[in-house]
């Protein structure tokens with residue numbers, strides 16, 4: 254009896270695998286059944302996470318459109334990989350690929366950067382002097398890292414004198430990883446912080462604090478080290494329930510927290526960082542620091558009419574878009590997606606995955622003369638690594654609600670192995686599939 | 693994730709496994725077809741082969757867990773994060789054990805095919821029907 258029931262199971266498993274294989278073979282790129290015929294000229298500025306996935310989605314939905322993608326950098330960076338590189342778990346090549354590898358058929362790539370946006374004339378000017386007109390524009394230029402705003406800081410310092418910075422790029426992430434590994438052998442003061450501006454992946458500075466703590470424990474140097482996290486305001490994360498959890502975890506790991514500290518200067522020779530605080534400038538010495546610079550909209554956006562003119566997003570020039578449709582509030586034929594969008598929250602690759610389909614749907618509806626009800630709710634996600642092998646799958650929306658993808662299965666505020674596994678093996682493939690418009 | 697589309701999973705797996713994707717799919721399909729073929733040929737499961745395959749299948753389950761730990765740079769104690777981690781670990785073990793068992797069973801059956809043509813060999817093949 255036992256044997257025959259096993260025989261049954263085998264056959265059922267076999268049928269399942271045959272059916273699974275059949276569905277695999279049947280699958281091609283996700284194509285919408287009917288494409289909209291159009292001669293529209295669409296310009297996409299920036300070929301990062303948002304720009305490439307917008308290009309892919311538009312080419313899936315439109316037939317005959319003239320789609321131009323503009324980006325001067327030939328390489329594409331998978332930035333969520335920087336954290337793993339800086340933890341010594343991946344080489345820098347892990348985050349580097351070529352934009353051309355993801356370019357959808359029929360989309361023209363202009364290897365130049367946009368120097369000026371002229372939305373009144375519906376055109377952009379490139380640094381190379383080309384003027385490109387459009388019927389619709391999608392701005393996906395990401396953001397710029399303002400290292401110069403920290404006095405004494407220069408990206409050339411990264412990897413020397415205890416100065417690390419995971420954000421600056423794949424090389425910087427790798428150099429920071431080497432420095433962190435050295436620090437874990439000697440111990441000392443590890444200093445972590447975040448800027449007072451909006452930033453991409455606000456969890457990244459926290460993750461790197463946890464990863465350094467973990468490394469010090471594995472080398473046995475944790476009790477000969479002091480870890481300090483200098484928060485820019487009174488909380489550790491913008492979502493209150495997550496902030497509270499991080500507070501508990503920092504307490505558990507013995508990470509000392511300073512509030513209302515904004516880094517203004519760094520002295521590489523003396524290894525001292527200066528912070529602006531309500532009670533005047535404060536200095537903190539370090540043996541290892543992860544510098545996270547202020548972040549702003551790229552210069553071309555900041556200097557254009559596309560930026561917010563008033564309100565909290567005006568100072569750093571974030572794009573004035575509707576927070577639910579990502580359509581520009583004053584120029585109806587312009588959309589802003591990804592990090593450049595002046596919306597609360599949403600500066601992660603995971604947000605891009607939800608923003609781009611919404612913006613594309615509205616754009617296509619405009620071309621078709623219909624309206625779209627697609628709506629972006631602020632979905633933002635950041636697997637908050639708390640040690641090598643553990644993470645919290647934190648997902649939330651504009652309202653600070655937690656929005657778990659697997660409610661009741663993967664607890665968002667627990668340090669779980671499955672959440673780590675997702676970050677380690679599933680996130681990059683999902684990201685790449687997103688670039689290709691398949692996820 | 694409002695619209696979890698099975699095609700998204702396929703696309704993600706394709707990216708995850710890269711050039712290994714289609715060879716692995718082919719391997720699984722071939723394994724399934726081969727299993728079906730030997731089941732039809734032998735008119736059921738042969739218990740001795742199955743027991744041998746299952747014994748090694750137990751090890752295959754542990755090998756699958758070890759592989760996952762290696763791929764994810766994790767430590768065995770990370771598997772104890774929470775109930776979902778225990779369940780996922782169990783699922784990985786089951787998948788590894790099942791895969792290994794089927795693979796080894798099929799390999800034994802295919803290798804014994806030649807032997808079967810030897811006269812008198814038929815008697816040594818015990819199908820379930822014969823055994824029961």
Ligand SMILES: Cc1cc2nc3c(=O)[nH]c(=O)nc-3n(C[C@H](O)[C@H](O)[C@H](O)COP(=O)(O)OP(=O)(O)OC[C@H]3O[C@@H](n4cnc5c(N)ncnc54)[C@H](O)[C@@H]3O)c2cc1C
Pocket residue numbers: 298299300301302303304323324325326331332333334335336365366367368393394395396419420453454457551553590591592593600601602603604605634635636
């Ligand atoms: C250290 C780190 C860790 C992160 N971790 C995570 C994570 O765990 N999960 C997550 O979801 N997200 C994470 N992110 C955030 C994620 O990488 C970004 O939110 C995402 O890449 C945003 O996509 P984007 O297209 O807006 O910008 P980008 O991907 O940065 O692309 C912008 C593109 O625009 C181009 N560009 C800039 N200016 C111009 C111009 N004037 N003209 C033309 N092109 C221009 C750039 O060359 C670039 O290619 C992390 C980021 C960092 C740095």
